[in-house]
Amino acid sequence: MTAAPYDAIVLGAGAAGLMCAAVAGQRGRRVLLLDHADAIGKKILISGGGRCNFTNIHTAPDRYISANPHFAKSALARYTPADFLALVEAHGIAWHEKTLGQLFCDGSAKQIVAMLMEEAAKGGVTILHGQPVHEVVHGADGFGVTFGERRFTAPALVVATGGPSIPKMGATGFAYDLARRFGLKVVEPRPALVPLTLGGDDLLFRELSGVAAPVEARAGNAAFREAALFTHRGLSGPAILQVSSYWQRGDPVTIDFLPDAAPGWLVEAKRARPRATLASTLAPLLPARLAQTLADRLALPGELAAQTDRKLVDAEGRLKRWAFHPNGTEGFAKAEVTVGGIATAGLSSQTMMAKSVPGLYAVGEAVDVTGWLGGYNFQWAWASGYAAGQAL
Structure with missing residues (x-):
């Protein structure tokens, strides 16, 4: 059965796909939005502990990772956190700011999905879900998509199917396979915002499972000051999830356990309490x-008074730059997002359209643009979806 043609078919009813479809539909485009999942916006629904960390007021291009760090600038400038917040408020959704500029719903992430569905309805968007995409072809009549038992055609196709993070939600590498078929390059995807695993000499720290502390974690040139959490497999918590996006296999992750401590603090502690031990000195400062x-x-046994100043200064240095050597990550199963994806070199930063395939667009997590933890990836979804929706 061949359905009536549409102006655009959007594959993927997540954050970016919903935004793109709604924007294009409200511009008078006839849009078909398709998703293989049994529910719309599944990753939105689980985000932020069910309250959806829908944006971050500190959004800036330097908070995104990409082979081309300039690519995201155009879209982010044209659809800002203030723009999305205005939409949230227009729908009467109560929100609050948590730490570091993160904005959450007071109620439920379901409100964000409902809002996007309502916006899509305003644009007359047709939404179908719960069937697999069997085939995508490109020919004289544009793009043909076989969805379940039906075939649809349109002159434009938007790939908004995300990356492979959280496969239990139905995530796959479909976007990359499709991009390669159309001749687009893909930056090798890897898990991001993901817990790190420890082995070898670091195994001892896995015995601290459940213990968390505010630290500054560093991988390469990236440093984040938030909480780190020891787990039965290694390291997690916001600081670790952040640096995981920058960590390269074989490199260390260094942790400053006392980022507020002034140089020489341990020597001063010896002067003030010479009979104290190192453990008793650290006890008020850490779990x-x-x-x-x-x-x-x-390994500084006995009282502080028994230690030379040199040894105490060395201990300070270790506590400030404690090196862990992760042997891996917990993989896409636990990764919140994906680093890598459809290479930005083949896309227009203005419209998100493929330079070599007119009418083919890619948005959201499918693209090689990955934000920090805390609402940045949603803002990229809204901004890239808006850019494509305006161009369709």
Whole structure:
């Protein structure tokens, strides 16, 4: 059965796909939005603990990772956090700001999905879901998509199917396979915003599972000051998830356990409390189990008075740049997003259209643009979806 043609077919009813379809539909385009999942916006629904961290007020291009760090500038400038917040408020959705500029719904992420569905309805968007995409072809009549038992055609096709992170939600590498078929390059995808696993000499720290502390974590030139969490497999928590996007296999992750400590603080502690031990000195500053483990690893037994100033300065240095050597990550199953994706070199930063395939667009996580933790990836979804929706 061949359905009536549309102006555009959008594959993927996630954040970017919904935004793109709604914007194009409200511009008078006849849009068909297709998704293989049994529900619309599944990743939106689980985000932010079910409250959807829908944007970040500190959004800026330097908070995104891409082979081309300039690519995101155009879209982010043309659809800002303030623009999305205005839409949220127009729909009467109550929100609040948490730490570091993160904006959440007071109620439920379901409100964001409902809002996007309503915006799509205003644009007359046809939404079909719950069937697989069997085939995508490109010919004289534009793009043909076989969805379930039906075939649809349109002169424009938008790839908004995301990356392979969280496969239990139905995520796949479909976007990359499709891009390669059309001759577009793909930057090798890897898990991002993902817990790191430890082995070898770091195995001891897995015994601290459940212990968290505010730290500054660093991988390469990237540093984040938030909480780190020890797990039964390694390291997690916001600071670790952030640096995981920058971490390269074989490199260390360094942690400053006392980022507010002034140089020489341990020597000063010896002067003030010479009979104290290193463990008892660390105890008021860190969770007890962590303090004891660090003291044990630093191997400065007895009272502080028994230690030379040199040894104490060395201990300070270790606590400031404690090197962990992750042996991997917990993979796409636990990754919130994906680093890599459809190469931006083949896309227009203004419209998100493929330079070599007129009418083919890619938006959201499918593209090689990955934001920090805390609402940045949603803002990229809204901005890139808006850019494509305006161009269709």
